[in-house]
Amino acid sequence: MCPKYEADGKVLEIDHDKCDGDSACADACPSNVFELVNGKSTAPNIAECTECCACVSGCPKEAIKHSSC
Numbered sequence: 001m002c003p004k005y006e007a008d009g010k011v012l013e014i015d016h017d018k019c020d021g022d023s024a025c026a027d028a029c030p031s032n033v034f035e036l037v038n039g040k041s042t043a044p045n046i047a048e049c050t051e052c053c054a055c056v057s058g059c060p061k062e063a064i065k066h067s068s069c
């Protein structure tokens with residue numbers, strides 16, 4: 001399962017087969033885009049994303065794809 005989040009031309013996908021819910025993305029994100037739900041990362045606040053790419057580089061499982069990173 002690979003939920004996709006979109007806003008203002010930004011597209012972020014999280015591979016839930018890889019995500020281990022350790023919150024690395026949430027800890028790295030300066031904009032509070034992420035929320036942990038049932039042990040998996042979600043990105044309900046994608047509209048707040050500033051395209052800094054910290055989540056992509058910070059995920060130890062390489063579970064995040066971002067259209068700008």
Ligand code: SF4
Nearest residue numbers: 029049050052053055
């Ligand atoms: S690119 Fe930056 S601002 Fe956007 S979701 Fe990832 S860490 Fe947050």
